[in-house]
Amino acid sequence: MILQLLRDYGYTITVDEAIEIYRSTAMCSTPDEIKTAIKTIISKNKEEFVMFDEIFEQVLAKQRNWLQELNNELVEINRGYIPHELTHPDMELLQANPSCPQPIGGIAVGAGTGLATITGLVDPESLLQFQSNYKQVFKKLMTEGVSAAADTIVNRYLTAFATNFQEIFKTKEKILDHVAQVLNQINPLVKRQVMGLLEEEVNRQLAEVISKNPKLKIQSLENLDFMLLQDTAEVRKRLYLLGKKLASQVKRKQVKGKHSIDMRKTIRANLQNGGVFLDLKLKKRRKERPRLIVLTDVSPSTVYATRLFLTVIEEIKTLFQNVQYFEFIGSCINVTSEYKDGSSINESIENALSKWSLVNSGKQSSNYQLALQQFLQDEHLKLTPSTIVIMLGDLRDWLGGWRNGKPLSLNSFVKIRDQSRLFFVLNPEFHSNWNTGDSIVSHIQNSGIQVQEVTTISQLEDSLKFILSAVS
Amino acid sequence: MMINQEMLKEQHYIADQQTTTVTDIATRLEKPILVEGPPGTGKTTLAKAIAGATQKQLIRIQCYEGITAEQVIGEFNYSKQLLAIQMGKNTDINDLFTAEYFINRPLLIAMNTPSVLLIDEIDRADEEFEAFLLEALGEFQITVPELGTIPAKHKPIVVLTSNGTREISHALRRRSLYLYLDYPDTLKEKQIIQTHIPQIDLMLVDKIIRTVxxxxxxxxxxxxxxxAETIEFAKALMILGEEFIEPEKITQLTGILxxxxxxxYEANKLLSKQSTN
Structure with a gap:
């Protein structure tokens, strides 16, 4: 069952599409053309398009007579057009409504997939042990042989760290390259003998893993947690687009709002019509753009989320009258000039982070009490009732003091809340980890400050939408 | 009509086997092709090449935020209707809402003439517009309430392009054949540059491709x-001299790429790192 197999891999193949495949195979003259025809009909996005080649090579091409089997299957489906000959289970659906293009079977999440990710195989334990340690593979190779080394590559590295099929194969090449380099330093002859065997074994094991786990769920980049997102251009581009989208949505709302009639101008303009109101003059909408203060935690645990967050902020900053940037760990620094002077967001982020080399203390551990005190004392701070303050931080007050069971930093939080229009905290830590150890989330929430989990791009989008609703 | 690699090559379009097969199947199955890929990988040019190869007129709809169905189907000519009323030509109001007073726009024109319809950058259009296209692309017919359902006299070859600014709906994807055009491999890019600049030195082409x-x-x-930018870069090097591809001078030309x-910022970091290494 070729089509069923493809459905198991996440492809949504409708009856209509199966019939299209049948029609197109009749037009193709070579197996390669048939492969392309199936691929173009069933793929709905880049990931499925690229994934098809890998699945084809690893699974379908290895099956003898795949072409014949597919042909039999398609003939059976196509026969559905003659109701009395219906035999295929899918035909019940066709019989009920011949033009119904319902998807049958499959586990694909369908459209909307961005950068596809295989999560079915990811072992969270091994993710925590993430190290680009090729020596381990080499050690296994020397002590336990080719098979064990290949097993390590496939199970420990590829399936755990790959972000999609393409990534698996790229990673495989990368690891094999590194092992080859190490072997080459020892003995080129050994390298030649071992590498061929190792690659063969890796491919065999990989094919086995993929064929045994066809139900690989495709998850979109938006729902993938920040931990798994690499700081690649693709992620930054996605965030840049998100920023643009949010900005244009708010701008459109501002333009679409109702305008009231400006009576003074209408009367003046219509004097020439003898007082008949032919030409209505509408009041121009005054855009009240609030100020924005971005307060970001750049401690090692959150600095990565901060970078992603600031990429979005860069695109929506035009919606605000003025944006001020602050960074904090154990102390707080004003980095507004770094963001204003930087020719690109990357440069600005780098410049702002490099400013920490000039700070004498507070670079190591979080201290919200001290950091927020410094923030409130900043001579350039413009905290007004029209200011929106967004803080990105995990609210882990490692060094901050406590009194009467409450963190001392709470006073500063309350001050910011009282002096601004909206104070919103975005927490890049999983909700399940809140209020454990040195986390002060519950205290902040109890004081009426909204704290939102932002561990994925879609959560970031939702939170920013909420904040921007105050702007439009 | 069959489309093959040679036909596309005659239109200065270097297509691989996959692109040719998809184009050919789409033409024969009368299905739209949804082409996605990074900017500048030949999505729009593919439509132009198909038009050239099939000797059909290319009709282009450039999508943007806010584009409406009226702008692509057509609209009633109000001035003409007003004039008709003033002249007392039509006394019955229903006579004013006929094809005579309707201005055809690209989509309707494409349905009436043998053509290649390029719907460029569909991801920039609003979702409402995309939903409106479903009928046109799935059934090859358009419904205008006053005129009724207008079936296509000639089914156009439809090419939709997208740069991924927004996710295209599953409904539209399902009605189309999917083609992802990525950056070409070394060999193909070499052929493309040579096709556009036949006098270029092969060694220089290699250097350009390595840099890009x-x-x-x-x-x-x-x-x-x-x-397209690679070709511009190659042309610039032909004018300024090959030494501008060397690490010391290349940063002056990164603006072309x-x-x-x-x-x-990132490229200068990368290229200067290369030169110090």
Whole structure:
């Protein structure tokens, strides 16, 4: 069952599409053309398009007579057009409504997939042990042989760290390259003998893993947690687009709002019509753009989320009258000039982070009490009732003091809340980890400050939408 | 009508076997092709090449935020209707809402003439517009309430392109054949450059491709150089001299390949790192 197999891999193949495949195979003259025809009909996005080649090579091409089997299957489906000959289970659906293009079977999440990710195989334990340690593979190779080394590559590295099929194969090449380099330093002859065997074994094991786990769920980049997102251009581009989208949505709302009639101008303009109101003059909408203060935690645990967050902020900053940037760990620094002077967001982020080399203390551990005190004392701070303050931080007050069971930093939080229009905290830590150890989330929430989990791009989008609703 | 690689090559379009097969199947199955890929990989040019190869008129709808169905189907000619009323030509109001007073716009024109319909950058259009296209692309018919359902006299070859600004709906994807055009491999890019600049030195082409691919392979470049930009870069080197591809001078020409400050910053870092290494 070729089509069923493809459905198991996440492809949504409708009856209509199966019939299209049948029609197109009749037009193709070579197996390669048939492969392309199936691929173009069933793929709905880049990931499925690229994934098809890998699945084809690893699974379908290895099956003898795949072409014949597919042909039999398609003939059976196509026969559905003659109701009395219906035999295929899918035909019940066709019989009920011949033009119904319902998807049958499959586990694909369908459209909307961005950068596809295989999560079915990811072992969270091994993710925590993430190290680009090729020596381990080499050690296994020397002590336990080719098979064990290949097993390590496939199970420990590829399936755990790959972000999609393409990534698996790229990673495989990368690891094999590194092992080859190490072997080459020892003995080129050994390298030649071992590498061929190792690659063969890796491919065999990989094919086995993929064929045994066809139900690989495709998850979109938006729902993938920040931990798994690499700081690649693709992620930054996605965030840049998100920023643009949010900005244009708010701008459109501002333009679409109702305008009231400006009576003074209408009367003046219509004097020439003898007082008949032919030409209505509408009041121009005054855009009240609030100020924005971005307060970001750049401690090692959150600095990565901060970078992603600031990429979005860069695109929506035009919606605000003025944006001020602050960074904090154990102390707080004003980095507004770094963001204003930087020719690109990357440069600005780098410049702002490099400013920490000039700070004498507070670079190591979080201290919200001290950091927020410094923030409130900043001579350039413009905290007004029209200011929106967004803080990105995990609210882990490692060094901050406590009194009467409450963190001392709470006073500063309350001050910011009282002096601004909206104070919103975005927490890049999983909700399940809140209020454990040195986390002060519950205290902040109890004081009426909204704290939102932002561990994925879609959560970031939702939170920013909420904040921007105050702007439009 | 069959489309093959040679036919596309005659239109100066170097297509691989996959692109040719998809184009051919789409033409024969009368299904739209949804082409996605990074900017500058030949999505729009593919439509132009198909039009040239099939000797059909190319009708282009350039999508943008706010584009409406009226702008692509057509609308009633109000001035003409007003004039008809003033002249007392039509006394019955229903006579004013006929094809005589309707101005046909690209989509309707494409349905009436043998053509290749290019719906460019569909991702920039609003979702409402995309939903409206479903009938036209799925059934090859258009419904205008006053005129009724207008079936296509000639089914056009439809090419939809998208740069991924927004996710295209599953409904539209299902009605189309999917083609992803990525950056070409070395050999194909070499052929493309030689096709556009026949007098170029082969050694220089190699150097250009190596430089461009280095930028494309970098994780830090958000908008890597497209094929069109590579050709521009090659043309610039032909004018200024080959020495501008060397690490010391190449940063002066990165503006041809990369168009954002952020990418410039990363590229200069990357290329200067190469020169120090």
């Amino acid at each position: 691919q280095r930028l494309r392979n970098s994780d830090k470049i958000a908008n890597p150089p497209s094929v 990369l168009k954002t400050a952020s990418d410039h």
